[in-house]
Amino acid sequence: MTQRVAVLCLERLVAFDLAIAVEAFSTARGPGGERLYDVEACAPQPGDLATTTGFRIAGLAGLDVLDRADTVVVPAARSLTEPPAQAVLDGLRGVVDRGGRAVSICAGTFALAYAGLLDGRRATTHWEWADALAAAFPRIDVDPDALYIDEGEVLTSAGLSAGIDLCLYIIRRDHGERVGADVARAMVAAPHRDGGQAQFIERALPSPEGSLAAVRAWALENLAQPLDVATLARRAAVSPRTFARRFVAETGTTPLKWLQAQRLLEARRLLERTDLSVERIALASGFGSAPSLREHFRRSLATTPTAYRRAFAAAPGVAA
DNA sequence: ATGTGGATCCGCCAGG
DNA sequence: GTCCTGGCGGATCCAC
Numbered sequence: 001m002t003q004r005v006a007v008l009c010l011e012r013l014v015a016f017d018l019a020i021a022v023e024a025f026s027t028a029r030g031p032g033g034e035r036l037y038d039v040e041a042c043a044p045q046p047g048d049l050a051t052t053t054g055f056r057i058a059g060l061a062g063l064d065v066l067d068r069a070d071t072v073v074v075p076a077a078r079s080l081t082e083p084p085a086q087a088v089l090d091g092l093r094g095v096v097d098r099g100g101r102a103v104s105i106c107a108g109t110f111a112l113a114y115a116g117l118l119d120g121r122r123a124t125t126h127w128e129w130a131d132a133l134a135a136a137f138p139r140i141d142v143d144p145d146a147l148y149i150d151e152g153e154v155l156t157s158a159g160l161s162a163g164i165d166l167c168l169y170i171i172r173r174d175h176g177e178r179v180g181a182d183v184a185r186a187m188v189a190a191p192h193r194d195g196g197q198a199q200f201i202e203r204a205l206p207s208p209e210g211s212l213a214a215v216r217a218w219a220l221e222n223l224a225q226p227l228d229v230a231t232l233a234r235r236a237a238v239s240p241r242t243f244a245r246r247f248v249a250e251t252g253t254t255p256l257k258w259l260q261a262q263r264l265l266e267a268r269r270l271l272e273r274t275d276l277s278v279e280r281i282a283l284a285s286g287f288g289s290a291p292s293l294r295e296h297f298r299r300s301l302a303t304t305p306t307a308y309r310r311a312f313a314a315a316p317g318v319a320a
Numbered sequence: 321a322t323g324t325g326g327a328t329c330c331g332c333c334a335g336g
Numbered sequence: 337g338t339c340c341t342g343g344c345g346g347a348t349c350c351a352c
Contacts, residue, residue: 229328239342244329256328256350292351 002038003174006069008092009043009060010077010084010111015051017075017105017163024167025073027183028175036175040065044085052078066091070100071170074108075163076126081110089115101153103170105163109156113137121151126159147252164189173301176312177268212236212246216258223263223286229255263287264296271309278305 005025007018018041025037043049046062066072072095083089092115096102104112109125110133112118119139124130130144143149148157148166150173157166168189172180215236219227232255233243247255267285270276276284282293290305297305 240328241330241342241344242340245341248329254329288351295351 002035003070004068005037005039005071005073006065006095007039007041007073007075008066008088008111009041009049009057009075010079010088011050012078013049013051013057014076014078014106014160015053015055015057016160017108018057020105020160020163021073021075021103021167023187024164024171024183027186028171028179029182030175030179036171036179037071040069042066044088063087063091066095069095071095071103072100073103073105073167074111076106076108076159077111078107080107080114083114084111092117096153099153101155103155103157103166105157105166106159109133110136112154112156113140117154118151118156121154122146122149123151123154123156124149124158125156128159145252176272176308177265178272178312181269212243212250216251219259220262223259223266224284225286226288227259227286259286260296264300267293267297267305268308268312271305272312281305 005021007021009018022039022041026035026039028036030036041057041060042063042065043060044063046060048056048058049060050056072092074092088111092102092111096117102112102115102117104110104125106126107129109118109123110129113123113133113136118137120141122141122143123133124143124146125133127144130142133140134142144158146158147162148155148169150169155166155170157163164187168180168184171183215232218235219232229240229244233240236243236246238246244255247253247258251258253261263285267281267287270281270284271278274281278293279290282288282290285293287293287296293305297303297308301308303311
């Protein structure tokens with residue numbers, strides 16, 4: 001049941017990206033406190049490796065780790081201005097060919113690109129490298145604005161902290177909202193970028209001038225009722241046009257998309273932690289009807305609310 | 321499955 | 337000249 005995660009380190013590694021993957025996956029715990037991922041860092045040559053920040057990293061396993069990995073994560077590395085060794089490319093492709101998945105953080109996307117895993121697919125990378133990626137690999141549909149992109153067996157993320165978002169997303173997809181939220185809390189990361197409720201609870205400082213954070217917090221408390229841009233704009237005391245513009249600037253997404261993402265998270269939370277009917281949960285999370293909730297589940301999670309609950313609900317007797 | 325009315329989004333532009 | 341605002345129109349998306 002424990003999934004094997006290999007973190008593939010290449011010369012002149014970005015240490016932060018490595019740490020993201022290692023911390024996130026090795027922090028995830030099941031209901032009994034057991035590790036859900038077995039994380040191992042590897043490199044083309046076992047042993048040690050240079051980072052971009054002066055020090056070296058030691059104790060890395062060899063590429064044979066890839067042969068038994070369910071997931072391979074590639075952090076950024078400066079050496080990726082050139083294609084990695086053939087054995088690295090073969091290893092990456094091998095993971096996907098065996099039904100595993102390949103994940104990249106930041107410029108690690110280049111490794112997946114060199115391996116041909118991104119041809120005909122959407123992908124993202126650090127904004128600073130997006131143009132170079134698109135130029136070098138015309139068959140890849142590069143989206144420089146996305147935080148991360150899920151193409152099923154291949155997932156890519158933008159720079160640095162977007163790697164945290166992606167790892168949390170994967171954990172949440174594998175093991176449900178609750179396990180993801182626990183990892184986020186342990187890492188003191190936002191459970192979902194600019195989403196989730198915990199980050200707004202007992203906010204110590206007043207929101208910065210002009211910020212819409214207070215309106216988002218209010219929206220989170222009122223997800224069950226119909227919310228439209230006009231209503232939110234009125235609460236922010238600006239025109240709908242200005243509200244929409246600021247919203248995108250602050251969150252990187254549009255009001256409706258954000259709202260739907262928050263409602264989906266709430267629905268997942270309720271499915272995992274309560275026995276409420278799907279209909280009740282649909283109403284409580286603001287989807288209005290069970291069919292609407294089902295449609296959103298199908299589109300975003302490729303599953304149904306009932307199947308989701310069966311997979312992720314806390315075992316009976318486990319405290320909520 | 322398809323259509324329809326309404327909301328949303330986004331480029332554009334004028335005004336402060 | 338610059339930045340931000342807010343209104344308009346059309347394409348698109350969404351819910352029913």
